Amino acid sequence: MAELTFTLRPRPPFRLDLTVWAIRRRAHNVVDRFDDGIWRRVLIVGKSPVAIAVRQTRGGERPEIEVRISASRPQAVKTEVAAIVTRMLALDLDLSDFYRLARDDAHLRELADRLRGMKPVRYATVFETFANAVACQLVSLSAGMHVLNRLTEAFGIVGGVDDELRSFPRAATIARSNPDALRALGLSRQKGEYLIGLAKLAIDPKDPDFASIGQLDDDDAIARLSKIRGVGRWTAEYVMLRGFGRINIFPGDDVGGRNKLFEWLGMGDAPTYDSVGRMLERWHPYGGLIYLHLIVNAVADTGHVAT
Template sequence: MTTTVFVLHPVAPFRLDLVAWALRRRPTNALDRWDGRSYRRAMATADEVVEAEVGQTGPAENPDLLVRLTGPQAALGSAKDQIGEILSRSLGLGMDLNAFYSLAEQDSLLRSLVTRFRGLHPPRFQSWIEALGNAVSCQQLSLNVGISLLNRLTDRYGKASQNGLRAFPTAEDLARAQSAELRELGFSTRKATVLITLARRLADGDLDLDSLAGADDATVLAELCALDGIGRWSAEYLLLRGFGRLHIFPGDDVGARDKLRRWLSLPEPLDYRGVNHITERWAPYAGLVYFHLLLDSLATSGWVAATPAAETDDG
């Protein structure tokens, strides 16, 4: 194995710890790892699995990210640029938050929330199969159970690095799976069939979600909801965490609804229309509010520090 090091430059302000937790969602997440200092993850390239370790140097207002890639020398040489691009997208490094912060200044409640998590950039899943895998796995289940299913899926089908760290399965990996195998991992027959079918369509090139990148929301939602096993919640979840459309607050997300209701001290539960009505005031950044409410709940559980992270002197 060999190691190569390079630097990525996020748009300030940026806090890696907050973004890592927005990806992790639960401390049991075995794919996106955070040790209090570095974000680690195995990433599948065309040839091998490479381990990426990302650490922040400098404070939130003047951040750099030191990236260490470890793997076979041949794989590192060909994958460095590709992995840099994937990390930049998945960690939201290019997002300029100034307009969102200006909006928050006009709303005292939002300002308080945003100030606690200043530097949170919006994350995205690294691949379409990972986005679909998360959407399908977490449908109608608690997040704890969904993360557990994803861990088992990764452990069973993800390729391992030379250190044994597993990457999320590729579409080709899951296309070869059988429904009975996924049922052994805890997936329902329905979810197993849906996930394998989607993986096979991605692997065959029959499903091209990249082609929808420039389409309007209504078109993308219609195309996604036409997929077997993908309903409105999954489609909006994919719009936010897959396509990176930050004006989307998944209105059918029961957990997010409850977070929103508690944050606003509303006496009654919210429905889909109620969520959309409330979040209109934060357009076009309702999705950023979604991520900040997620971090707020993680901070309440003691997993995330809402105060500024200590400056580090290396990665």
């Protein structure tokens, strides 16, 4: 393994810690590590593992992050790694319109100011997004995270010199598995079948990682996603936000998310899908971005993130 270090410059404002916690969510996440200000993860580039270690070296109006690659041929993968990190952390996304909207809204301004610099993260692949949805649907996030950790420990690829750091399982690996093997890791047989089916779709050479869906508008993309076995409205909207970066979409069937929304707004009524939509109309097109803010806000309240 060899190392290579380079610098990326996010659009301001940017805070790596807040952004990483939007994807990490729980301290026991073994895929996305964040210790001493450094985000560590193993990416798969081609078929090879690439360990990355990312830290923020400058804040303010000219933020910078340093990316260190550990790989067999780091120079050969530098461009693709930079593209993946940029996409995952939304480094090139200009959120100035969102901050202008927040400035004129007292309620949103408090949340946006507290978490200023948090970008709307995406998972490394759409398949990984689906896997998160399958594992966490109808169970607590903490329980779902344990399942994802076991999948990673069983099927992930070791990257770098740290034997404990593994990639999220490749779709091709899960496609070759079977429901009984996944059941042993904590998925029900039905969920195991769903995940294997999704993995097989993800490795279709004619449509790798659901790329064609990403080219569609929101309604058509959700309609296409909803035709996949095991994908309902919640999963489709979750994948649109977390996989395709559609920050206008708040997964309205996410019980935890909508409870956080109503608590933040001080609403006493029981939240419903339709009421969530009505609540978010005033902040269109940033419903999904607000969803991510509420996730990180809850993590910040636990003391994991200093704000």
